[in-house]
Structures are given as structure tokens and as C-alpha cells.
Amino acid sequence: MAxxxxxxALAVPILLVGAAAAPxxxxxxxxxxxxxxxxxxxxxxxxxxxxxxxxxxxxxxxxLSKRDFAAAYAMLRLSFQATNPRLEWEMNQRKRTSxxxxxxxxxxxxxxxxxxxxxxxxxYAAFDFRGDRKDGAMDCGYVxxxxxxxxxxxxxxxxxxxxxxxxxxxxxxxxxxxLRQLPCYLGKGIATNx
Numbered sequence: 001m002a003x004x005x006x007x008x009a010l011a012v013p014i015l016l017v018g019a020a021a022a023p024x025x026x027x028x029x030x031x032x033x034x035x036x037x038x039x040x041x042x043x044x045x046x047x048x049x050x051x052x053x054x055x056x057x058x059x060x061x062x063x064l065s066k067r068d069f070a071a072a073y074a075m076l077r078l079s080f081q082a083t084n085p086r087l088e089w090e091m092n093q094r095k096r097t098s099x100x101x102x103x104x105x106x107x108x109x110x111x112x113x114x115x116x117x118x119x120x121x122x123x124y125a126a127f128d129f130r131g132d133r134k135d136g137a138m139d140c141g142y143v144x145x146x147x148x149x150x151x152x153x154x155x156x157x158x159x160x161x162x163x164x165x166x167x168x169x170x171x172x173x174x175x176x177x178x179l180r181q182l183p184c185y186l187g188k189g190i191a192t193n194x
Contacts, residue, residue, distance in 0.1 A: 027054065032109040032188070036116070043114045045123070050110070053125040056145045056154035057107075064101035069093055077146060077155040079120075100139035100161040103131035108187055122148040124157070128185040136166035138174060140184035 027033075027050065037043040045053075056075065063072035069090045073081065081089075093099065106129060113124040124146045131139035141161030145154040160183070168178045182192040 027107055027110060031107050034109070034111045035114075036111065037114040038117075041114065043112075045112050045125075049112075049123065049125075052147070053110075053127075053145050053154050056156065057125075057127050057143055060143065060156050061101045061105055064093070064099050067094075075156050077157045080155075080157055098133065098135075098137075100131050100141065100163065103133035103137075103139055105129050105131045109185055120146070120148065122146055122152075125154070130184075130186060132172070136169055138164040138169060138172075140164070140182060140186060142185070 035043060035045065060072055060075050063069075063075070072093075073086050073089060076084070107127050108130055109128040111126045111128070113119075113126070115121045116124060124144055126142050126144040128142045129140065133139070139161055141159070143156060144158040146157040147154045162182055162184055164174045164178060164182070168175055173179070174182060179186075180191055180193060183194055184192055185194045186192055
């Protein structure tokens with residue numbers, strides 16, 4: 001079965017790990033965007049929303065890549081911290097030889113959620129990404145951020161990532177049987193288990 005590699009071109013690099021800290025760029029038009037709002041509510045995020053959400057995502061990624069676990073943990077929402085005590089969370093990060101934040105991260109899709117049912121009210125943004133590491137491994141997943149009200153900082157509310165080791169990659173793409181098992185969004189028309 002041939003794998004359609006065109007989806008690789010849809011991704012836009014947003015940061016190179018180890019690069020000097022700078023304001024996050026806005027995502028390009030090639031990044032898929034979606035907005036989910038309560039029925040009957042018209043909502044469209046503005047540039048300030050995207051900049052603030054992107055800044056938090058980039059800052060969290062950079063903190064992890066620098067192994068600044070105190071800074072990364074401080075960006076987690078308090079309820080996330082309550083279910084993930086700092087010592088346990090940090091030990092889980094430290095026991096890994098590499099982290100998803102160690103690669104070149106590319107956002108594939110940004111989904112906005114306004115006041116989703118069953119969640120604390122506010123604005124959420126989910127960044128579906130792919131990360132490519134120098135050793136040939138690939139990571140994919142998403143990071144979700146939340147802001148309770150305009151002017152508040154975004155906090156990290158959820159992280160879900162999967163790693164594909166180098167031996168399960170072929171020409172920069174997960175092998176077909178691996179691709180179908182990944183619980184990640186990798187682009188329209190890419191058959192994953194998402």
C-alpha cells in the first residue's frame with residue numbers, strides 16, 4: 001500500500017527546539033483551522049487569541065526541550081497539577097531519554113473550542129502537531145490550552161502524545177501498519193486511528 005506523502009508538505013514549522021526564545025509566529029494559512037462553539041453562538045478567534053495561545057504552546061514546548069521542568073509545570077492548569085503532583089510529573093519526564101519537545105514541531109491543525117460542554121467555561125485551543133527528531137523518530141499528538149476569560153493567560157490543560165521509533169519509520173513516514181494505529185491527527189485523508 002502506497003502512503004500519500006503529500007501531507008508532509010502541509011505542515012508548517014513553528015519552532016526549532018534550541019532556537020533563541022522569540023515571540024511565536026502566527027500559524028500560516030496552510031495550517032488547518034476549526035472552531036467549535038455552542039449552538040447558536042457565533043465565535044471567531046482573533047489575532048490576539050491566536051498569538052496568546054501560540055505563545056503558551058511554544059513556551060511550554062521550549063521549557064520541556066530545555067528540561068526546565070519547573071517552568072513547564074507552572075504552565076499547567078491548577079486542576080491538571082492537582083491530578084499530576086509535581087514530583088511524580090517531573091520524574092515521569094526525567095526518566096525518558098528524549099521527549100516529544102526535542103524534535104522540530106510542526107502544527108498541522110488548530111481547533112478552537114468556546115465553552116465546551118462538561119469543561120470549565122472559557123476559550124480552548126488544541127494544537128495537533130507532528131514532531132521530527134534528529135534520530136529519525138517521530139512524535140505526534142496535541143497540546144490543549146485554556147483561558148478562562150479575555151486577558152487571562154492561557155494554561156496547559158491536556159497533553160497527549162505518541163512516539164514512533166526510527167525503526168518503525170520509512171522515508172520519514174510511519175510504516176502503513178503503524179500509521180493506522182496512531183491516535184494522532186496527521187492531516188486530511190491520512191488514515192490514522194484518530
